[in-house]
Amino acid sequence: MSTYTFPAEQHLPALKEKTVYVVASGDLRLSANLAGWGTQQQLEADFAAAVGRFGFTVERAHGINPETGHGFIDSQRAGMDVFRNIPAEAPLVVVDAVWQYSHHVLAGLRSHRGPILVVANWAGDFPGLVGLLNLTGSLTKAGVPYSALWSKDFSDEWAIGKVEEWLRTGTINHDLSHVRDLPALPDSDETRLGAALARQLREEKAIIGVFDEGCMGMYNAIIDDELLNPLGIYKERLSQSALLAEMRLVTDGEAKEVRQWLDDAGFTFHFGPDDAEDLTEAQVHEQLKMYVAAVRIADDFGADAIGIQYQQGLKDMAPASDLVEGLLNNVSRPPVLARDGSRELYPGAALPHFNEVDEGVAVDALVTNRIWTAMGLDPANTLHDIRWGEEYDGEFVWVFEISGAVPASHNGGYDKSFGHRQPAVFFPRGGSTLSGTSKPGEIVWSRVFIMDDELHVDLGRGHVVALPEEETQRRLNATDKQWPIMHAVLHGVSRDQLMARHKANHVQVVYAPDAETADKALAAKASLFHELGVYVHLCGEVAL
Numbered sequence: 324m325s326t327y328t329f330p331a332e333q334h335l336p337a338l339k340e341k342t343v344y345v346v347a348s349g350d351l352r353l354s355a356n357l358a359g360w361g362t363q364q365q366l367e368a369d370f371a372a373a374v375g376r377f378g379f380t381v382e383r384a385h386g387i388n389p390e391t392g393h394g395f396i397d398s399q400r401a402g403m404d405v406f407r408n409i410p411a412e413a414p415l416v417v418v419d420a421v422w423q424y425s426h427h428v429l430a431g432l433r434s435h436r437g438p439i440l441v442v443a444n445w446a447g448d449f450p451g452l453v454g455l456l457n458l459t460g461s462l463t464k465a466g467v468p469y470s471a472l473w474s475k476d477f478s479d480e481w482a483i484g485k486v487e488e489w490l491r492t493g494t495i496n497h498d499l500s501h502v503r504d505l506p507a508l509p510d511s512d513e514t515r516l517g518a519a520l521a522r523q524l525r526e527e528k529a530i531i532g533v534f535d536e537g538c539m540g541m542y543n544a545i546i547d548d549e550l551l552n553p554l555g556i557y558k559e560r561l562s563q564s565a566l567l568a569e570m571r572l573v574t575d576g577e578a579k580e581v582r583q584w585l586d587d588a589g590f591t592f593h594f595g596p597d598d599a600e601d602l603t604e605a606q607v608h609e610q611l612k613m614y615v616a617a618v619r620i621a622d623d624f625g626a627d628a629i630g631i632q633y634q635q636g637l638k639d640m641a642p643a644s645d646l647v648e649g650l651l652n653n654v655s656r657p658p659v660l661a662r663d664g665s666r667e668l669y670p671g672a673a674l675p676h677f678n679e680v681d682e683g684v685a686v687d688a689l690v691t692n693r694i695w696t697a698m699g700l701d702p703a704n705t706l707h708d709i710r711w712g713e714e715y716d717g718e719f720v721w722v723f724e725i726s727g728a729v730p731a732s733h734n735g736g737y738d739k740s741f742g743h744r745q746p747a748v749f750f751p752r753g754g755s756t757l758s759g760t761s762k763p764g765e766i767v768w769s770r771v772f773i774m775d776d777e778l779h780v781d782l783g784r785g786h787v788v789a790l791p792e793e794e795t796q797r798r799l800n801a802t803d804k805q806w807p808i809m810h811a812v813l814h815g816v817s818r819d820q821l822m823a824r825h826k827a828n829h830v831q832v833v834y835a836p837d838a839e840t841a842d843k844a845l846a847a848k849a850s851l852f853h854e855l856g857v858y859v860h861l862c863g864e865v866a867l
């Protein structure tokens with residue numbers, strides 16, 4: 324007999340008839356999980372009632388942690404342990420009313436063999452829809468089959484029908500008829516420009532500076548080098564600790580000059596007395612040092628774009644990097660000189676920043692910047708969270724709301740932009756946002772994503788509407804009122820079509836001066852991606 328210590332064999336529980344297992348993936352931050360726990364319980368009850376209509380019961384695969392007081396899976400390890408209580412073939416639902424870290428449940432979902440459903444509540448107060456979109460994007464990248472569903476309270480006919488479909492068949496079919504593959508492109512100045520810029524990128528190559536890879540469990544936002552490098556894009560792996568070290572070398576005088584520039588440009592900071600809850604001068608001063616430090620490091624490494632992970636780690640050491648990110652993405656921004664003062668760095672240009680180190684955004688921001696610049700247009704582009712939305716005046720208007728900063732030109736300039744303290748629930752050391760309401764106008768929207776181990780991009784057109792002040796405020800109050808908002812209308816894409824198709828919590832947006840120019844710029848972008856070997860899909864009404 325062997326004297327070796329063999330591990331005890333693991334046995335998953337046996338399948339139970341008519342039982343659906345539920346797990347709740349959460350944030351890593353205790354404060355965020357506690358804040359969202361009440362809403363989560365309501366959503367779980369609503370979903371259980373919908374399932375109950377068809378004679379199924381819901382079994383929660385994990386309880387409330389008495390030490391934390393909430394019932395979210397709040398780490399990858401916790402998720403792995405929870406999945407040891409779930410029969411491998413069971414119908415499994417990830418119910419999410421909050422922003423969640425996909426890697427908390429990815430390990431379990433990868434090895435689960437039963438049908439998987441991801442559900443969220445159609446509500447603005449917590450970013451559950453954003454969490455759902457990240458998880459479905461991550462599952463798409465991982466090649467794990469899933470279905471997804473969203474509803475205000477799971478009592479509407481549409482959602483109940485979909486719940487029934489899933490219980491009966493193990494999948495939900497959504498209408499994806501708005502998506503088509505790229506047709507043969509016409510020979511035009513725009514398509515030739517796109518192809519030429521693609522060839523230049525592949526031949527001359529570009530660097531994206533990645534300040535700590537992977538943010539908030541966003542597995543979908545990591546593009547492996549094997550997929551990225553063939554585009555001509557290479558990562559420079561940087562550390563947020565280097566950013567902090569570089570901040571120490573920026574003088575108070577340099578930070579004050581940046582501040583003066585912003586004051587002169589008409590930017591308003593909303594200051595208050597309490598560092599724990601309000602924005603303070605000291606927080607902004609530190610952020611402006613970070614701005615200078617980030618540009619200097621980018622220059623040191625010859626980066627064409629940078630991304631700051633910004634959350635775990637950095638949020639505990641410094642005020643949030645959002646203000647920095649918004650400034651970088653704008654062409655008009657405070658000048659930054661080399662350490663010895665000898666030259667201005669990236670003069671007269673945006674330095675594209677991919678927030679939350681979302682590398683799908685990195686690719687998109689870089690090429691969009693180049694196309695729009697070559698066409699003589701404002702290249703300022705940004706991601707937004709697909710946060711929520713409601714009809715207004717008979718049309719569906721999305722709340723696109725990034726968690727902190729947009730380029731000022733999207734708000735119509737610095738004088739129409741302002742800074743609020745980042746909410747303490749997410750950012751203990753505060754920091755200013757670069758907020759505002761995105762100006763009305765024509766946009767091109769997009770998302771680069773990984774599916775079937777290949778790079779794809781969805782491209783579409785839309786416009787931004789101006790809503791009455793009360794409606795803007797209502798939408799802000801219903802979400803995170805400190806953050807920048809865009810009232811987006813997508814052309815030929817319904818609410819449910821976007822939710823079903825989009826493979827990320829983020830959507831990339833860029834303005835064009837009019838509809839005709841937006842169509843032309845989209846053609847150039849489609850051509851560039853096509854030339855790079857990225858699969859291009861057109862979503863909704865696109866003039867191509």
Ligand SMILES: C[C@H](O)[C@@H](O)[C@@H](O)C(=O)CO
Binds near residue numbers: 422453708
């Ligand atoms: C502060 C929050 O965690 C946000 O960062 C989160 O909702 C996102 O922005 C996800 O993209």
